[in-house]
């Protein structure tokens with residue numbers, strides 16, 4: 152269950168200059184309070200979506216909400232509202248989401264770059280996450296035994312799983328074939344370009 156809803160906070164109270172109270176005609180006695188309403192999820196404000204207001208007369212105590220604001224007061228009210236911004240923290244949820252997305256994009260770019268660099272210079276111990284041939288929902292591993300010149304010696308994992316991240320489940324020595332085979336670096340590049348190699352891990 153996700154808790155979400157709306158909430159509001161008082162942003163500003165200011166005198167409404169230049170207009171008399173429509174109820175008691177007292178001059179310079181009106182005060183405008185501007186609120187900010189925002190959507191929240193788990194009580195973290197996501198974004199503000201409206202600025203309701205209340206005008207109150209300090210003299211006769213009469214008050215008008217947004218909808219009930221007399222036409223004579225509306226220009227002055229609109230003016231002050233325009234100058235009133237929702238506080239930054241009413242945006243904190245959206246800001247957080249934007250940060251997470253940006254961070255994810257940076258991490259993905261970094262990972263893709265590392266994969267390219269690792270594939271261009273294979274090293275014993277490198278592990279490639281591969282699509283099983285013929286069935287793109289199955290994933291398995293290839294392990295580099297050695298790399299000499301343009302030739303890379305590999306062993307294939309003998310298992311495959313439905314998970315894009317098979318490393319933790321499949322990467323134990325007894326799960327690899329005992330029979331190595333070789334590929335050229337060029338062939339490995341082609342596999343990567345065809346998205347048959349989707350990740351490269353290099354143990355530190």
Ligand SMILES: [Zn+2]
Nearest residue numbers: 172175208211
């Ligand atoms: Zn009044």
